Amino acid sequence: MKHVLITGATSGIGKGLARYYANQGDTVTACGRNTEILSSLAQESGVKTKAFDLTKREEIERQFADLDELDLVILNAGGCEYIDNPNDFDGHLFERIMTINVISIGHCLDIILPKIKRGGQLCIISSSSSFLPLPRAEAYGASKSALSYLARTLSVTLKGVDVTVVHPGFVETPLTDKNDFPMPCIVSVEDAVGYISAGISKRKREIHFPRRFTLFLKLLRLLPFSLWLPLAKRIARG
Numbered sequence: 001m002k003h004v005l006i007t008g009a010t011s012g013i014g015k016g017l018a019r020y021y022a023n024q025g026d027t028v029t030a031c032g033r034n035t036e037i038l039s040s041l042a043q044e045s046g047v048k049t050k051a052f053d054l055t056k057r058e059e060i061e062r063q064f065a066d067l068d069e070l071d072l073v074i075l076n077a078g079g080c081e082y083i084d085n086p087n088d089f090d091g092h093l094f095e096r097i098m099t100i101n102v103i104s105i106g107h108c109l110d111i112i113l114p115k116i117k118r119g120g121q122l123c124i125i126s127s128s129s130s131f132l133p134l135p136r137a138e139a140y141g142a143s144k145s146a147l148s149y150l151a152r153t154l155s156v157t158l159k160g161v162d163v164t165v166v167h168p169g170f171v172e173t174p175l176t177d178k179n180d181f182p183m184p185c186i187v188s189v190e191d192a193v194g195y196i197s198a199g200i201s202k203r204k205r206e207i208h209f210p211r212r213f214t215l216f217l218k219l220l221r222l223l224p225f226s227l228w229l230p231l232a233k234r235i236a237r238g
Helices: 012-023 035-045 057-064 091-115 140-157 189-201 211-221 225-237
Strands: 003-006 027-032 048-051 070-075 116-125 161-168 206-209
Touching: 003 012, 012 027, 012 035, 012 070, 012 189, 027 035, 035 048, 057 091, 070 091, 091 116, 091 140, 116 140, 116 189, 140 161, 161 189, 189 206, 206 211
Parallel strands: 003 027, 003 070, 027 048, 070 116, 116 161, 161 206
Antiparallel strands: none
């Protein structure tokens, strides 16, 4: 039986993973801000819960102080906002997204890495949006690119802990429900949980899905930027 800690466990992928590992008989510590959802998840799945704001370091320190050794940490919490008009760049939006998607991860790593036992695993949820520069994703894409670089660097430098980075395509979650554009190859949360849990069990360095979508993006990434640029501009014009 493993002790699994998951951030962003009140919706979408995080909530699905919390249910999955609890159903496997593992001890799950589910973290999030919504106390009502966490309480319901605890009653339903028997998980332990911690309600706090990941953007506040002092709350992370307080909530994680009593944790025992962890076998698996999944850093999933994040937000998504788009910059509709880059000529009128929204610096406050950029700061919000970088804070929740990147800075909070740094604080979590600082506090929680010493609690992952030797031979344990760290999983960071990034996004396939990190593969290519995409319209409106100046903040979101930049934050996820930073996470991917961080995870890959930790794979090289971290001793005694295996690191996995996850690059999902579109997943049916409350975040993607807000999108007002086509989302090719979108998958359910259940499918996403299946991909991620299977990859973690194999200790894969990278998990990306659905492969018909992510492999296409990886292929496009091989193009010279001068060839990608007009296509991206066409997408931006709709």
